[in-house]
Amino acid sequence: MxxxxxxxxxxxxxxxxxxxxxxxxxxxxxxxxxxxxxxxxxxxxxxxxxxxxxxxxxxxxxxxxxxxxxxxxxxxxxxxxxxxxxxxxxxxxxxxxxxxxxxxxxxxxxxxxxxxxxxxxxxxxxxxxxxxxxxPRFEDSRIYLDRRISRMLAEDDKLRSGLDLIIISAPEEVEQTIDDIICSVDQLSRIVKLKVALEHLEFLKSRRVYEIGKLLFIGPPGTGKTSLAFALTRVLHMPILEVRLSMVTSQYLGETSKNIDRIFDVARLLSPCILFIDEFDFLAKSRVGDDHGAMKRAVNALLKNIDRISLIRNRVLLIGATNHPQLLDEAAWRRFDEVIPFDLPDLPTRELILRRLLTESETHVDIAQVAEQTEGFSGADLKMLVREAILSALTDGRTELTRDDIIKGELLIKTRDEHKARNWI
Known part of the structure; x- marks a missing residue:
């Protein structure tokens, strides 16, 4: 300076x-x-x-x-x-x-x-x-969030066990923005609806319109479910509470149900916030034919807590995300007022994603042709493809991407998928 x-x-x-x-x-x-x-x-x-x-x-x-x-x-x-x-x-x-x-x-x-x-x-x-x-708003800062957490613990230190089950990020800490994501028209309309609801909370309360703000994201891996959940923190100016599934489940009788209760307690006290449960099917598996009593109790605890939380009443936006919607308990499906699909990108969307990813890269590659050759690739796959192409060029001492660099990226994705499909038994 x-x-x-x-x-x-x-x-x-x-x-x-x-x-x-x-x-x-x-x-x-x-x-x-x-x-x-x-x-x-x-x-x-x-x-x-x-x-x-x-x-x-x-x-x-x-x-x-x-x-x-x-x-x-x-x-x-x-x-x-x-x-x-x-x-x-x-x-x-x-x-x-x-x-x-x-x-x-x-x-x-x-x-x-x-x-x-x-x-x-x-x-x-x-x-x-x-x-x-x-x-940037002060309410979006980590300093403000830490102050709220400290005050919450000062009033009830027992909530510390609930904090251990989640990862909390302030909006200023989240890198994803809505401009980084290629959203469908349907997805964008749902975001607008959420913003309108938050701007008219008292009006909706007076009309007893409460069933807003419980979203289920469904779709294959890499299609942007987690990215959109995190991007919403900056759109809605809310911290995001990401559930740590490995910490929630417990071998001890009834402890998993108690952990679920603790998570929702923290969300209510830290509102306004986003409660994000990735791999939602892990907690809300179908109870049909399940002889495991502890799992049934855990699903019941989850459903009970979903019923008791609301964007309108509590200012908590609940987002569940799953790659396997067919595994969800039927009652869990009914708890969500919006089911938002995330599909693999079609040809125009793949081209749009590639152009955005390559905006700052020097290249004369035919992006439309690359989009045609990457049918079945997710957004995450395309991001990995571009990353591999950039590393390939840098390894050769170049900054300009060539067609060969792109091919190496394509091969990486295809080889990875082949390994995933192999049966080692």
Whole structure:
């Protein structure tokens, strides 16, 4: 980072702090994630307090030691030796300086500064609402999620056993976005329906419309079921609770049923959230002809908990995913208000997936031809194909992908499928 960039970083933080302190209509979601970290904001609870820019925080977060020395010749900054804090002395003059010295691009990513710029000049080209919509929400952060978990455990430490059964991810930790996935028209319409339901919770409650938000994803492996479940965390701004099936099942009598109860208890207390159960058939196998009493009790416990949870009442979105829907207990089927199929991609979809995967790769390969030759490949297969092709090129000291690289990727998938089909007995 150059010295000029460091100064812009520092001035941005000083301006943002002053705007936030002077205008009480702004909230923590008008601050950038870096600003929140520098100001030490870890919660949205309690009274809104003024923020400060301490040198120690600047060094910890930005890696800039002795920040006041970087700004000692800047006419609009003041260093308070008592407390080792920095602040801006004039907001309007500070904004003018910031814009003249390359700060416009930063304002496009900073809601507080975008709002202040519009206040100073209503014709300012940057729209505050658009900047705020793009800014990561504080509620999506790991810091906020950890705070909620700590509070939950403080009220009932017994819930710790339930936390051991799941992996919790905050929206900011999830890499998948809805733009990374090729969704069908039907899948996109279900997502829109969920967003509308969340925006009108009280209306739906008043009409006693509760059967919304229990989704069953069905389809072959690699067709995007898990990817879409995780992408929804960022669309709906909810953490995702992924059930660890290996931890749920127990050899001890009744313990599996208790584990299922614990998982749903945690989901209700951490709402709004997504409860995601992959390989759902493992827990909800058909009870017909099953002599295993413990498994029957586990399925009964699962069905009971599904009945007691609701997106409308509890703000918990339940997603079950399975590659083997035929194994599900009939009663489990009836618990889901939406069954969403994930099919192997057809020819146009395969071509679309390949083009997206190869967007940043240098290649003159006929992608339409590759799509024709990969019938039966899942989205995950195509991703693995492209990965193998890139590794093949890099191994040969190239960055441009050739037809031979693509063929190697195709062979990898086909050979893997042959191995999977072999009978070793």
């Amino acid at each position: 150059t010295r000029d960039e460091e100064i812009l970083d520092l001035i941005e933080l000083l301006l943002t702090a002053e705007v936030y302190n002077q205008y009480s209509n702004l909230s923590v979601n008008d601050l950038t994630p870096v600003a929140r970290e520098v100001y030490g904001i870890h919660s949205m609870d309690g009274e809104r307090t003024p923020v400060v820019v301490a040198e120690s925080a600047l060094q910890r977060v930005l890696g800039i030691p002795d920040a006041h020395l970087r700004l000692d010749k800047h006419p609009l900054t003041l260093y308070e030796e008592f407390g080792h804090r920095l602040r801006i002395t004039s907001l309007p003059a500070g904004l003018t300086w910031f814009l003249k010295n390359g700060g416009r691009a930063r304002i496009e990513k900073n809601p507080a500064l975008a709002w202040f710029a519009r206040e100073q000049d209503p014709s300012f080209s940057i729209t505050y609402e658009e900047v705020r919509d793009r800014n």
